[in-house]
Amino acid sequence: MIKNKMGNQTLDFSRRPVILGAASVVGKKEGEGPLSQWFDTVLEEDTFGEKTWEKSESKMLKTAMMEALQKSGRSKEDIGAMLSGDLLNQLMSSSFMARDLHIPFLGMYGACSTMTESLMLGSVLTDGQYSDNVIIGASSHYCTAERQFRMPLEHGNQRPPSAQWTATAAGAMVISSGKKEEEAMIADDEGNTKTPAVVKVCCGTIGKVIDAGIKDANQMGAAMAPAAVDTLLNHFADTGRKINYYDLILTGDLGYIGKDIAKDLLVDAGLPKKEVESRYDDCGAMIYAKEQDVHGGGSGCGCSASVFSSYIYKRMQRGELHKVLIVSTGALLSTISPFQGESIPGIAHAISLEIGQEER
Amino acid sequence: MIKNKMGNQTLDFSRRPVILGAASVVGKKEGEGPLSQWFDTVLEEDTFGEKTWEKSESKMLKTAMMEALQKSGRSKEDIGAMLSGDLLNQLMSSSFMARDLHIPFLGMYGACSTMTESLMLGSVLTDGQYSDNVIIGASSHYCTAERQFRMPLEHGNQRPPSAQWTATAAGAMVISSGKKEEEAMIADDEGNTKTPAVVKVCCGTIGKVIDAGIKDANQMGAAMAPAAVDTLLNHFADTGRKINYYDLILTGDLGYIGKDIAKDLLVDAGLPKKEVESRYDDCGAMIYAKEQDVHGGGSGCGCSASVFSSYIYKRMQRGELHKVLIVSTGALLSTISPFQGESIPGIAHAISLEIGQEER
Structure with missing residues (x-):
């Protein structure tokens, strides 16, 4: 059913x-x-x-x-x-x-x-x-x-x-649900102006709460990676798509460690390693440079919110990315639950964004 | 528009x-x-x-x-x-x-x-x-x-x-979105059994955040009442309905004080006092008896959640209530904001439930 x-x-x-x-x-x-x-x-x-x-x-x-x-x-x-x-x-x-x-x-x-x-x-x-x-x-x-x-x-x-x-x-x-009446022109890196592509929301996968048993609030990436992978695998199963359907699959804030765990888990689940390496990234691993001394990378609601709303949206408007799956990842960490012996449950929701004509 | x-x-x-x-x-x-x-x-x-x-x-x-x-x-x-x-x-x-x-x-x-x-x-x-x-x-x-x-x-x-x-x-x-395959019979107070009425969700009014300037965390009803009234008045304006369309309009947890404030505000807004007195009530004023020493009445998410899910739902199933507007009310009180001089913003969302045939 x-x-x-x-x-x-x-x-x-x-x-x-x-x-x-x-x-x-x-x-x-x-x-x-x-x-x-x-x-x-x-x-x-x-x-x-x-x-x-x-x-x-x-x-x-x-x-x-x-x-x-x-x-x-x-x-x-x-x-x-x-x-x-x-x-x-x-x-x-x-x-x-x-x-x-x-x-x-x-x-x-x-x-x-x-x-x-x-x-x-x-x-x-x-x-x-x-x-x-x-x-x-x-x-x-x-x-x-x-x-x-x-x-x-x-x-x-x-x-x-x-x-x-x-x-x-x-x-x-x-x-x-409607279109824009007037569209302002945008410029690319070379200064060429053009009409921006329309970014459409195509489908979304609601995540389940997944608890990998991590209890350390300084290991958020590890706590969230299994939830991200679960949502991704369910997204592929539900839509019948493969990883190469997307130009980019971008998780929210797994950071350097969580990103590596997610890659391993995706390859373990049977996804081709080459595609995972070339098409998958994480906002938490992108928002800071390693020299900025942030240790595990970025996190927080604002991390994926700002990267999706700027880098992803604008690159899609420019036509540089056509199909992107954005997957914000959450650690449902409470300030009280660790003191009560609970581990950190994770969750991730995926949204597919596209520009241009689709084959439907 | x-x-x-x-x-x-x-x-x-x-x-x-x-x-x-x-x-x-x-x-x-x-x-x-x-x-x-x-x-x-x-x-x-x-x-x-x-x-x-x-x-x-x-x-x-x-x-x-x-x-x-x-x-x-x-x-x-x-x-x-x-x-x-x-x-x-x-x-x-x-x-x-x-x-x-x-x-x-x-x-x-x-x-x-x-x-x-x-x-x-x-x-x-x-x-x-x-x-x-x-x-x-x-x-x-x-x-x-x-x-x-x-x-x-x-x-x-x-x-x-x-x-x-x-x-x-x-x-x-x-x-x-579907019906039940088999419907268990229910009994009323007299022990007569019958097929329960189907409770339908007809429309909903999304509330705005309203801040009446209350800063006292022990005056939640007063903080939320203006938001409840704002949502109710918008619901009536949007649907063209009058208060007597509903058998019962039930706010979430304004309690005794907030309920009185809401009644005054509704009458001030031009609603007939008799109808307000006879058709409007509040879960926070219903869930405890005055002798139970709860002071201002009940509150909390569970107050309206449990009253709607039991008393309201079952009375509708019995056919004793036909049209009910349920309005959970929230005080968006933070544990930090009062220390920073902020008042308590309120919000309320309304959902209209009906049984039986509708004139549409």
Whole structure:
């Protein structure tokens, strides 16, 4: 029995909603990384002029939302629903952002998988013709996350080599059932201008919670990798696609260690090693350079949210990437559960994005 | 311009998904309250045999999910997605429940509005034919919530008269695009058996975040009442319905004080006082008797989740209520934001349930 439209865990968005606009706001360190040129806004300093880190993060998310909206050519009044989440307890960044923007709001929590969770349900709302336009987003901030999940920065504790660096970043997208009225031209690296390709949301695979038994909060990549691989294998099974269907498969924030584990697991599951090596990457392994001293790579909701909303979206608009599977990965780590002897459950949701004509 | 299918903030579920099964699990105190007879499972003691309150709450939610599933006549394998949330940081109850049940999982956070948020998106998934069957739920526990939001119980602090009592309760529902193959007969108070009425989900209004400037965590009802009223007024505007369209309009957990504020605001907005008095009530004002010494009434995700999944669902099945608007209300209170001078934003989502033939 097919439980979901396209298979066991996969939903087909048959009307192909489009991402009308996307925007990213990142901190200073992220702006010094290898993806610097792709981000829309790079902060000069990570307080963003606010008195607390939480307010800084909320302002980053709000800025990303407003900028995505502006780029989409839609106004606040056109948006039927806003779906957003972050890592802070009670989604503090999203709640206060939503209070200011005054758009019907649905709070999402999937730890660092939040961006694709929001994209999944935002696509359902638009593809299903419940809302004409939906705005989605996610954020994280190094300073809020360290305080909440590990140690306040003032404590100055040493980070083990496997620890990941929570990205100070926010990403947002406007998903729509309609087209843009007027399309601004874009320029590529050589300065040639052209009409941007339309980025369509094609299908999505909802992840299950997978617990590999990892109990160390400094081993998040290892905790999430099995969930990412489970979602990927289910995506391939549900859609009948092979890895070479996609130009790029990009997990959220497994980091260097988790990425290696995921590659091993994918090859173990029978995927061709050459294809895994050439088509698979991870935002957490891309957002910082190794010299930036982040140890295990990047993490946080904002890591995949900002990379998808900038690097991926813009390269697709340029026609440099045609079919991309984005897979935000979340460690459902609680601040209480480790003290109660629990391990860290992981989850990952996958969304397939395409440009151009499809064979259907 | 109509942003959403049925108006500004309202989605129409035109295929009318049905609630195939619903179940509730409540604690000892809730089982001693006026709604006792309606709950499916009443715990003898609130640990539920677990070593920590968090594990107790997670087990209650899991039990409610399993029981709703069993009543729905569907199996775990038939369920396309599970949407659930709770009040604990990082949705600890839901995450660990989802790990055990192994159903594709989407985490929701809307504080105590989570039950109708999950019902909204679960209805979108089934009505939109993305999933054949979806399971949704929400939970709260007095002992976990007090520790997280106020003081650990061991502190024995005094509660002001306006403080509400977080319900130890969980509720779950199976929403389906299909019908039941076999319908078990139900009995009314007189012992007459009959075929239960089919409870349909008709439309839903997504709430905006409304902040009335309340900063006192012991005044949750006052913080949430304006959001509930805003959602109700938008629901009436979007649907063209008047208050007398519904047999009952039931907010989530405004409690005694918040309920009175909501009534005043509704009358101020021009709704007839007589209708407001006779058709409007609040789960937080219903779940405990005044003698139970809960001060401001009940609150928590589980309050509305358990009342909707038991009292409302069963009375509709019996044909005693035909049209009900359920409105879970959430205070997006963070454990950090009050220390940073922030007030408490509120949110409320409304879902319209009906039995019988409709004039359309």
